[in-house]
Amino acid sequence: MTESAAPTTFFREIDRNRRNSWLLVGVVIVVLGLLGGLIGYATGFGWAGVVIAVIVAVAMSIGSYFAGDGLVLASSGAKEVPVGNPPDQYKQLVNVVTEMSLAGGVPMPKVHVIDDTAPNAFATGRDPQHASIAVTTGLLEKMDREELQGVIGHEMSHVRNLDIRFALLVGVLVGSIALISDWFLRFTFWGGGRRDNDDDRGGGGLQALLFILALVLAVIAPLIGRFVQLAVSRSREELADVSSVDLTRNPVGLARALRTISDDPEVLEVANRATQHLYIVNPIKSFEERSKSMWDTHPPIAERIRILQRIAGQMGVSFPSALDQPGSNG
Template sequence: MVLALGGNIGVLGVVGIALIVYAMFSYYASTSIVLSISGAHQVTKQEEWEFVRRVENLCIGAGLPMPKTWVLEDSAPNAFATGRDPEHAHVVVTRGLLDKLEPIELEGVLSHELSHIGNYDIRLMTLVTVLVGVVALVSDLFLRFTFMGAGSRRGSRDKGGNAGLILLVVAIVGAILAPIVAQGIRLAVSRRREYLADASGALLCRHPEALARALEKIAADPEPLEAANKATAHLYISNPLKEHASFLNNMFSTHPPIEDRIRILRSM
């Protein structure tokens, strides 16, 4: 009994250390992974003068350090910001965004992305995403350990067997619900931060209509972003997957309805 308890504590200790290592690695490596997945390349002021100059000017107005600037060679208009904090931030725009938006509309989009940086949304969403991953891992491990424990007690017919069965049912339900609840929290946080970045961005560029028009153009563009996937879609200013509007898609979307965002901007 004592040996078994000691063994379980040892296993839990190893699992706990592994989870901490996983969380730390995910937090510090997430930016590099996202940039690598996107396929964007870093650009200088000499290469993309209009884009980088506008970022510089907006950063001065917002009191932010200059982020690294990247261009994703894709004709679908979109943009995102990533990084741990303002000192380690990156702003990525697609070639389509630079080609299809008017200068004032581009400034509105950049103001939105810089607001994500200034509001520390980039750190918050990184932490929330890591948390969702940890919850999923813990749920899976808890379920596996419970099954193993139930198997070792299978021969027992005493009251402890009934307790083990109850624990198994609780573990199964928890393993199913915990990741769903965690993902729901991530989606809710992401949607709220998009509204906040819209409002902050409109104040930064002092032209809410410019951001509203930019969102209209981005949403109306039929091209899906080739580099986008479910794991990174929440980063972009507008859902890059171009999913059809439906009750389920809206419920599980990382972005609030674009019509609501435009309406709020035009009421400012």
């Protein structure tokens, strides 16, 4: 395979993941539309409930959009590193972040370090101008420069791909579904019903059917929304993996880093279920190596490494054998 085929491979992967992400958003929009239409007809309120739910969801998300990164960094115990004059132990980190910032054509993000022996990292911030990248001391101690470059390339890709904004969009849509579903179920519980009298016009049977459909959808729509939200999270993780190769031109470094983080037995003490989706590898180590569930925030490590292996093959880069197996980077 010629060298010129390499960009085609990871650009194709990038396009595929972006397309899948927007298709998933489309699914949420369709669910919200169906739910709003059925509930609007069943209650006689029309589309007013959907509009109100979206407004409330947006209002609830504004605080998270502007202040969420500070809360995440504070709750993680992250300390900012002065990039102008970093301590000796963080000079390589700052150097790699600067390198990836230039490669990605994005502003230099703030750099933070979390004092924890478990290797991991995450990026946060509403846009490239307000981005932060945080890594643990364990990651700096346990990785060589090639692996560190792969990790920072992944996190810089989250910044470059505006993943925080994308997650906010999905969150608003899913939140709107949850709000309108909850309202309708409470409305029904307290004896609410359609305000006009379709029975007089012979539409009682249709009204009853649509009311039942609205009730069923109100129960299952929040679950569908959550499934899609998690699927989007998995898709954006794969997108960041592939985009990292666009920055580093080295799929092996990231693959080795993923294997190192996954195999490490240390528990990231500062992580919790509210922040687990931010990290490059899920720090809540309760999932099987090859598990693939609709409830997972990340794709299986073996699957992520196999995608990088395919890209390496197209690039003509030697890839360590069996790296998709636990313990193969030791």
